[in-house]
Amino acid sequence: MDTIIFLGPPIAISVLLSMILGYFGNHILSRGIIFIDIAVAQIAALGTMIGLLLGFADESFGLQMVSYAFTIIIIGVFAFTKFANQKIPQEAYIGIIYCLGLGLALLLAERISGGSNYISKTITGNILWTTWKDVLISFILFGIIGVFHYFFQKPFRSISNDPAHGDSLKKTRLYDMLFYMTFGIVIVKAVPIGGVFLIFILLIAPAASITLFTQSWKKRLIGSWIIGAVGSVIGIFLSYSLNISNGPAIVCLLGLLTVGLTLLVIVKKSPVGNA
Amino acid sequence: MELLSFMAAPLVATLLMGGILVYFGIHVIKREIVFIDIALAQIAALGGTFAIVLFPHDHEGHSHEGGDFITEYLFALLFTTLAAGLFSILKNKKVKIPLEALIGISYAVATTAMVIILDKGAGSDVHIHDMLTGAILWVSWDQILRLAIIVSVVALIHVLLRKQMIRLTDNYVANEKTIKRKRLLDFLFYFSFGLVIVEAVQIGGILTVFALLIIPASTTLLFFSNWRARILAGLLLIVLLTIPALALSWTWDVPASPVLIFFLGITLLISGLVYQLKKR
Known part of the structure; x- marks a missing residue:
């Protein structure tokens, strides 16, 4: 019983994260x-470090705002480069933005006490330290974003399915701005809780696993929710009983599941039925 | 004069890495698997960590030479080979998800698996940080010799097979079937790439290697479409930027690789603007 009480908030937060990230993942x-x-x-982490350098207190409201400001600027750049130059694939831009962000963060880390520590913290995170208050705040925030996306589901989906679809360039860019901004808010909130790798795997692994078997949006969404939530709960209990860190346990579990399923699909002779 | 002798080794190392990485960069951008090098580097590091756990040695000496080093290297090589095999198998028509997703997942699993293993030991913080930045300023001539040998062997393979390799990459996204011994060729591509990555990351760190791989190849893509022109232009760019970056890091006493990455980024930004203006 004690175990359940102790593991309550981590389980609740990982299920919440699986929901919102499973949706964005698809x-x-x-x-x-x-x-x-x-x-x-x-980029959010870089913003935080620059905020610290500017003299904002650790974990203060001002510091968070600096971090959000950076995120929004970079997302603006990102939505803009989408059509400005199709010669270079978007993924290359993402890589370059990441590289520059991390490079600058490493330079700044030399100037801030404990800066190097901060970088490691972003990488690993720790969901065991989650409180019920964190769960509630995340629930409200993710809920609002979820409702927002429910209303805009059609344009978002059609852009995701086909980037060169009918809408005018201006309209597409506006929708893209909205999409990436809400996504940025979720990521900035989620990464300090779970760390970069847990967030990444909850985003990609469940969506990838289910997409191997079906192309229908509805099935993909529900499938990734189930895989994400069940995977993280099993991961948490596994890490608890084996006495290893929880984040890495979930990452390895879901990651190996996806690679395993992919190999299974390749080995299978007949093509898997499309929905 | 002091500056010159200090800069010689890092400069040679950067040029050796840069030359081969620009070439591979063109490949990976065309294949849309930009993050593959980070995954391969991390998998190689996981192999090295495995070796340390399987064959523990006392950390007092801190010497990275002799038997320990060779076992670590062999394990890194073994893991890279396995990963190369895995990536060439995973590219399959039946798989309805982008290869980049599976690359990302392998990266995440390799990193966190290493965290789990290192948790039992100590010093994981330091390890992650070192792997990111490397220490290009302190590269030794021995390391450069090894790098030179590996780069030449890999370059030779790719020069001999250049037609097949380029054709394979040009048709990678479309996944054409007509290429002979495609899977073997693909394996060879990832394996030779892995060899370079294992060596380059030890010298320059993950971040520098990533920057040298992606940024010059993207920048030259704006102005040239021919492979040879892009490789030469990319190399020229690296020469022109590495010298001031090393000099600055020397005078300001900051790590060299972030400065170089910053310069590369700015160059891409300016090139992008020039390209846009020219188009109008």
């Missing part, structure tokens, strides 16, 4: 911009 996968969240997380 979009990201269809758009083929797999590493966007790592780049956004890195």
